[in-house]
Amino acid sequence: MPLPPRFNTVLVALVIIGVPTGLVMLQPDFGTGVLIAASGVFVLLLAGLPWWWVGLGVGGVAAVAPLAWFWLLRPYQKGRIMMFLDPEMDALGAGWNIIQSKIAIGSGGFDGKGWGEGSQSHLNFIPEQTTDFAFSVLSEEFGWIGVATVLALYLVVIGRCLWIASQSRDSYSRLLAGATGLAFFVYVLVNGRMISGLLPVVGVPMPLISYGGTSAVSLLAGFGLVMAVRSHNPVHGGYG
Secondary structure (H helix, E strand, C coil): CCCCCCHHHHHHHHHHHHHHHHHHHCCCCHHHHHHHHHHHHHHHHHCCCCHHHHHHHHHHHHHHHHHHHHHCCCHHHHHHHHHHHCHHHHCCCCCHHHHHHHHHHHHCCCCCCCCCCCHHHHCCCCCCCCCCCHHHHHHHHHHHHHHHHHHHHHHHHHHHHHHHHHHECCHHHHHHHHHHHHHHHHHHHHHHHHHCCCCCCCCCCCCCCCCCHHHHHHHHHHHHHHHHHHHHCCECCCCC
């Protein structure tokens, strides 16, 4: 078990995490900023940060959330939250995407409508069908079987990263592999809940499915580093 990091070390780490998070949020890109912050917190947890510290942090964020509504959030961000709570209030406007996404997911059924046969996507009812809502299109055309298959493959990737992390003997390798797997998990979780109406729309792509070269390159680079950890660093039970 790793020793809990010292308080001064945690403060330095929070500054390192906070600077890029703050800069990204100022763009503004709240969704990506949250993901950067979450990835940094994962590293701290893997380094031995007690869970109750995280609980205090979450409690502090919850306490200042009402102030953020009035002083920090921009109008479009407030609108996304309102659409998350009740997309029907503007069904032909801001709530259109999430309503059509849920229709696509539900109409796919067990085995889907077939490749290229999705009405929501091919009739352009889903505007962002190649980016934020690409997984909705997959769900409509391939149904529960397709979704379960993709999620199972995601689980294999995440499990592999965490297994490599658990087998690594040095802290750097463990933190790198573990944080990469957990960051990948957060991307999948946020996008999956977003297209299902369980989170506000924040513009987070589904890894390796949504259109976007930058996202794919960064993810594959991360996986390359994880495999390098497995190949070149000592692990329990040998190499391979």
